[in-house]
Amino acid sequence: MLLVTEIGDFNSTCRICATSSSQVWPIFEGECQKHHLAFRIHTYLPQIKVRVNYSLNKSDLLPQTICEWCMRCILTWHSLVQRCNRADRALRTRLANAPTSTTHSTEAVPYDPAFKTALSPQYHTN
Numbered sequence: 001m002l003l004v005t006e007i008g009d010f011n012s013t014c015r016i017c018a019t020s021s022s023q024v025w026p027i028f029e030g031e032c033q034k035h036h037l038a039f040r041i042h043t044y045l046p047q048i049k050v051r052v053n054y055s056l057n058k059s060d061l062l063p064q065t066i067c068e069w070c071m072r073c074i075l076t077w078h079s080l081v082q083r084c085n086r087a088d089r090a091l092r093t094r095l096a097n098a099p100t101s102t103t104h105s106t107e108a109v110p111y112d113p114a115f116k117t118a119l120s121p122q123y124h125t126n
Contacts, residue, residue: 014067016048024065040074
């Protein structure tokens with residue numbers, strides 16, 4: 001649990017995870033603006049209230065920066081969402097064009113231990 005006393009200078013604090021870092025980027029400028037990060041934060045993390053019009057909100061005194069780890073997570077999540085949407089469209093197209101007798105298999109999906117490893121807590125680091 002993050003303590004209020006652990007939060008440093010807002011100029012070096014991530015808006016998403018509240019960690020202080022020497023490597024933070026302004027959410028509304030440069031690379032973050034190029035990747036529409038404010039919009040993606042608003043879309044995927046609606047509890048984080050950021051302005052989506054790509055201009056700094058002078059009345060918002062919260063940090064306007066994001067750390068590399070959170071930025072990568074949001075961009076990776078966006079890639080996953082896009083991939084899921086493409087897969088869903090392809091599967092639905094395939095289903096619509098397939099004979100009904102060949103669309104579903106009763107064969108069990110084999111267990112993959114690598115999947116469990118990828119989801120284990122020690123796999124993820126900050």
